[in-house]
Amino acid sequence: MTGIADNIDQDPTSTIAGRLDRRRVILAVTGGIAAYKSCHLVREIIRAGGEVQVLMTDAATRFVAPLTFATLSGKEVLTEMFPEPPPADPIHLTPARWGHILVVAPATANFIGRLAGGLADDLPSTVALAFQGPILLAPAMNPRLWTSPAVQDNIEQLSRRGVNFIGPEEGEMGGVHEEPGPGRMSEPDSILNRIEGLLADRSRWQDRTVLVTSGPTIEPLDPVRFLSNRSSGRMGDAVARQAILRGAEVILIRGKAVAAPPPDGVELVEVETAAEMSAAVKAHFDRCDLLVMAAAVADWTPESPHASKLKKIDGIPELTLCQTEDILAWAGSHRSRQAIVGFALETDDHLEKAGLKLASKGADLIALNDPTRPHSAFGGETVRLTLVPRDGEPEELPTLTKREAADRLLEAAQRFLSAQ
Template identity: 40%
Template structure:
């Protein structure tokens, strides 16, 4: 990637960790891309990684001897982990297995890669790769939360087909996307160092094991915003409702289903962020009672008693140390009027109003139009592709954020 005719990866020292998993074969292409860009690449493999790709292969593409042993008498009197920790400008572990993530979260230092990850002062980035059930397991999510709290970044995982035959979140982000994200990492952006937490997509409120109350949100706008924030240099976490969208490169994603699950994940992560964007279409109500078994069609009528969900956006804005908070208002009429009332009532910094169910875009479409409102100002963003619209929106959010928190 070229930025201003200067290759941002030229002479950068990238330490690439490779752990055990079928995705290890993708690391070969990532090394090739990095070397072609002018980066220096040192590969460190775990024992499990060598079961999927040989050290000789990675040595051939990196031009450096692959390091594997914690105690190597050929490097700084067997203190190779300190030597490598000092050498690296960035440490990227791709793929990062569930086992490696667990070891890192618990501070184990029983192999060269985990030891140097503890010893380095360089940014540490993980590209997870594992079975979708392993990724969604409570233990893995806990470990990920621990690492994120410590400042470790997660790029991925991606959503899609897996080698085991299952489909879901857990694929390693593709080498080209990881390469692009490393370029973004070393380039300066207006939100460099800023932490962003977003919500996207719908929620599903179960009625019984088969049926649920939901809405038509596709999540496309929220995912486009996540990509735009990453491009602006931000560290991005995304809490996603049930959608079938690929995780943007450089984004740490958490999947939830219900409004209460989304609320809990947001509250778990919001103290770590500088900007919060509530783009998800969160259900206002949920069934008070969820049936254990499928409800049979025995009666002409059925009543479902609904109770109100907590307002996530208002809850975040009311925190004693609230982040810069941006909301969305999807309306079928008078969007600016209703959005401004919401902005004032919820005491948020900005709100994006859009008209749904009309020719101007909205749910389940690739285009949208927005009106941004804040205290004392507003700006109309006309109908455009959601990717382009997201870039314009991030520019406006950046301006208002910098106005509130000047450097």
């Protein structure tokens, strides 16, 4: 079935032609109404110079005929784990070895659950399990399904394992009788951009080491009491996870108070106090190409914590605080090749303060977070960041999940990496 793609009208004036440069995309189509949009996605990948091998679940073939995808991709669509006659090559492994990226679009609630659970009961799920490169899921489902705790747990688990997601978006559903809400599959153009980004990013980040700090520090007053803050560690963990996905080596220096399991594949260094965080950053700084300081490090610490528990009977204790070390400023003044990204949490005069921080700390980029803005609460699931580079205009990002914000931050930081 080769050669059929040659018949697709190739627009010679297309600005996207050649963007994928013969990169090989495995596209698993699963059984949702948005499967019709994936026909357009195949067409766009081919127009961008990529190759596509389509796999379909049994349910997907109820929505769109394999013939449509075969015609658009110029390749036989694989649907059967046990085709007759049996092929000489193991069909459940061959596509996984062939592809540079695996895209699941649309990704049904069912498929997401099967992938999270490690099931391999049809060809697409088995290939997805065997595939060792970057995986991108474009979920598409009714808002009732998307918001169900089971689906959200599965998403969380897959994110932790390093699976990438695009969407779903808020808006009209495919079915005319469906209520609008979050669950609409991202548009093929956006998926194509993301495929291109993931493939390009991997070549830029492989052989790079990223040092990420995350979570709160804890400053003891006595053996049982401490000063800390509301940081959940989610932002730093998301940066670490997205950097792993790009193929970087990641050292995550994280406050012990963060209970969540660390992202798979990171080298985890757990610390408690600001002083321990400082020491850990200094110990690993030489190895890294990029430092992202997402931890909420205490600015002050009790000058002399008590060795034994302070007793209520002794009255209100006098608390003298002293300044902790400014780790970002230390890194800025000790860097050789390292790119440096800091976070700033400001509730007023945001941009002005971020600009001052950039200059005074010698950083390349500041991610500015105003926790008083809607959907940007400290410790929450979403964030609204403004990225302030040392050499350009601030970029105000919309409300994003921390995973998406981490992606945007790494994209912005990428250009500050030194040439290798």
